[in-house]
Amino acid sequence: MDGPLNLVLFSGTDDKLQAAAVLTAGAAALGKPVNVFLQYWALDAFKRERIERDHGLAPEAGAEGRRHVDALRSAGQVSWAETFRQAKDLGTVDIEACSLSMDLLGVEQSDLDPLVDGVEGVTAFYLNAGEGQVVFI
């Protein structure tokens, strides 16, 4: 499994972003480069003034899922944003905003959290993905 890990983040709920952050940090700890491409609601969640807020959970979580997630958080689980920060500190993690989604949401790069390294289109994403697998979340 050579090449970078390439994550396309579409969903903007905390559970899916947490899962993506865990995959990113795990790869970073192994020295595997990670490219993250932010689309739609995932990009919205990376807005500077929204990133530390509650972004809800996927519909399948339900009330019971909410309780489990809250319990883990109360037990001191690190937020997904902080997990991405630590992953970037540890390894080679490039987080790019999808330019189409930027247009869709009407945001500029200055509206995004500093975790986001830049803006690119899907062609650049595929070019950087190389031979690595692409995961859509």
Added chain:
Amino acid sequence: MNVLEIAAKVDARGLSCPMPIVRTAQTIRSLESGAIVEVLATDPGSLKDFKAWCRSTGNELLEQTTDGPVHRFVIRRK
């Protein structure tokens, strides 16, 4: 039995995956080659994770013990 000299300790008890590995990776890079780090973790995934991480990174897993919910790993930096 020779006693290993622990250069750094990582207390990752209570932290969920992947933080025990992340903290260990952050700590071990500040150590010199051959230095030894001791890690405590309660994440049940850490048993397989530390084995895999050491195999992949070339760091050496010297000891692995479990006391109740707490797993202890002793790792020598590559």
